[in-house]
Amino acid sequence: MKNDRVQEQFNRFERTLRTEGHKLTTQRLAVYRELTVADDHPSAEALFGRLHKKLPMLSRNTVYRTLALLAKRGLITKVETVENQSRFDGRCEPHHHVICNRCHKIIDFHCPPVNEVLLPKEIESWGTIESKILVIYGICGKCLDK
Ligand SMILES: [Zn+2]
Numbered sequence: 001m002k003n004d005r006v007q008e009q010f011n012r013f014e015r016t017l018r019t020e021g022h023k024l025t026t027q028r029l030a031v032y033r034e035l036t037v038a039d040d041h042p043s044a045e046a047l048f049g050r051l052h053k054k055l056p057m058l059s060r061n062t063v064y065r066t067l068a069l070l071a072k073r074g075l076i077t078k079v080e081t082v083e084n085q086s087r088f089d090g091r092c093e094p095h096h097h098v099i100c101n102r103c104h105k106i107i108d109f110h111c112p113p114v115n116e117v118l119l120p121k122e123i124e125s126w127g128t129i130e131s132k133i134l135v136i137y138g139i140c141g142k143c144l145d146k
């Protein structure tokens, strides 16, 4: 099941880059692959650290630029956090996040009722709503136990 999703994501990744005339380089593929197997929403810096061990030739700059390109194309998601560093997500289907303010761990969750939430009138008439994403902040159980 998980493999199917990963395969489908890879196909989309390949298709999107090709149609838009971007080369499918080993580096881009490596960045994308590393992010899709990560489930901790790494920052660009953390991702670079992991990739650097496997591919010492890969530059920090390439990692940052690739992430920006993929996020712009909707192939990955930039997670909105209150931290200075952006965090990235290999999952691009709509889902929500819970973020711990202490350990900064980010967890995914699905909650279909969020789509049905009625927004204030001025927001409904503001334009077209394309997605409703929930970000919840708090202190996780592990941090509370410390
Ligand atoms: Zn925590």
Ligand SMILES: [Zn+2]
Pocket: 041, 089, 091, 095, 096, 097, 107, 108
């Ligand atoms: Zn996520």
